[in-house]
Amino acid sequence: MRLSQKARLLSAILVPMVALAACSGGGNGGGSGGGAAGDEQVNLTVWSWDGTVAQAVPGFQAANPNIKVKVVNAGSSTDEYEALDNAIQAGSGVPDLAMFEYFAVPYFAIPGKLADLAGFGVENFKKDYVQAAWNDVTVNGKVYALPSDYGPSAMFYNTATLKKAGVDKPPATWDEYYEDAKKIRALGGDHYIAQDTGDLFFLLSLIWQAGGHPFTVNxxxxxxxxxDAGTTKAVAFWQKMLDEGLLNTKITGWSDDWNRALNEGTLATQTMGGWLTSTLPERAPKSAGDFRVAPMPQWKQGDKVGAENGGSSFGIPAAAEHKDAAFKFLEYFTHGGGLSARVDAGAFVPNTSVLESDAFQGKANKYFGDQKVGAVLAEASETVGSGWQYPPFFEWARSIYGDIASPLYTTGKGSLAEILQQWKQRCVQYGNEQGFEVD
Incomplete structure (x- = not known):
């Protein structure tokens, strides 16, 4: 009997899964050319676009003289994933460790391209990570990576701009945010509470916080x-902000115009991942002392619910040659002795041992008016809403969202709800073509 197209495509995913599991030495991910014990020289290759990882290498090599670590920037995100896929397919050039944004972990884990870390005792580390970050590296009940940096959503606000608009405190709820947006817009010129030209990760964090679960993966x-109710509520709110002209739809995030607006104070707030604390001073030096950090506004007064916006992890490819040694370094820089060097270099990590420490929570930040921003971000990390999932083909899905959303922001035609339905249709088609069962 002939296989259906879906069955053939699914087989194309599952066959490599079996093959890669075999070359990984079994389901525990260990015992494949480890080289972590004895005097045998092991050369590890680590793919990372996070510059803080290299800070942990000297200490690790001093403690493990038989293991040499080479950190290679194989390209940010999409470029690295493509290179890794090509290396796996070619059967050569596969790194011992690779960096993955949280949403990319399922893409590599489900078809067996990542080693299951159960054999390394990773469950013992679970208690030292915030729950949401641990969930991000867990796929179908198995852990395939260790969290390395984190992006709890928080609101960065310019006190001088709010004061100019007659707002004496940051909005605690989205209703207050809406009212403050009108006051800021009344200042005229280019004054807005925020900008949006189709920021997918912000929209998803808004949905996440509202209790929406648009993706369910089994x-x-x-x-x-x-x-669903949470998604509908979040989308309707942001649509209202767009419809009433309360958002700058001309400035794209990370552009020179964005930097200029933050510098001048015409953008009053930015709701992004906590990692913005490290880059905002470079982008808006003239606003030093004006910016502060607050939790995301809440949907209901008194609630404490957050979301994520970014974050990364490291996993061991199933075809990696030195799994034992690779895990030894992975543990060192994400959980062990190399963690402090990375934190000192600016990494924002989801380890509770760091987030709950006096050194992290009690340090005043000069740029943010001597505010102890660590305490705010630690709370934001602990209050991330539960149950969120990304589809295993999200890397592709996010790559097409901008083109679908662009007409709304350039012509004003259409709505966010319509954009999401178009996006869904494309995702369903693509996912099924890749052998998944998507509806």
Whole structure:
């Protein structure tokens, strides 16, 4: 009997899974040319676009003289994933460790391209990570990576701009945010509470915080629905902000115009990952002392619910040659002795041992008016809403979102709800073509 197209495509995913599992030395991910014990020289290759990882290498090599670590920037995100896929397919050039944004972990884990870390005792580390970050590296009940940096959503606000608009405190709820947006817009010119030209990760963090669960993943089955109550509430709110002209839809994030607006104070707030604390001083030096950090505004007064916006992890490819040695370094820089060097270099990590420390929470930040921003971000890390999932093909999905959303921001035609439905249709088609069962 002939296989259906879906069955053939699914087989294309599952066959490599079996093959890679075999070359990984079994489901525990260990015992494949480890080289972590004895005097045998091991050369590890680590792919990372996070510059703080290299800070942990000297200490690790001093403690493990038989293991040499080479950190290679194989390209940010998409470039690295493509290079890794090509190396796996070619059967050569596969690194011993690779960096993955949280949403990319399922893409590599489900078809067996990442080693299951159960054999290394990773469950013992679970208690030292915030729950949401641990969930991010867990796929179908198995851990495939260790969290390395984190992006709890927080609101960065310019006190001078708010004061100029007659707002004496940051908005604690989204209703207050809406009212403050009108006051800031009344200043005229280019004054807005924020900008948006189709920021997918902000929109998803808004949905996440509202309790929306647009993606449900169970193995190779994926359900996509942008009509649940939480998603509908978040989308309707942001649509109102757009419809009433309360957002700058001309400035794209990370552009020179964005930097200029932050410097001049015409953008009053930015709701982004906590990692913005490290880059905002470089982008808006003239606003030093004006910016502060607050939790995301809440949907209901008194609630304490947050979301994520970014974050990364490191996993061991199933085809890696030195898994034992690779895990030894992985543990060292994400959880062990190399963690402090990375934190000192600016890494924002989801380890509770760091987030709950006096050194992190009690340090005053001069740029943010001597505010102890660590305490705010530590709380934001602990209050991330539960149950969020990304589809295993999200890397592709996010790459097409901008083109679908662009007409709304350039012509004003359409709505966010319509954009999400178009995006869903494309995702369903693509996911099924890749052998997943998507509806």
């Amino acid at each position: 193995g190779t089955k994926v359900h996509i629905d942008f009509t």
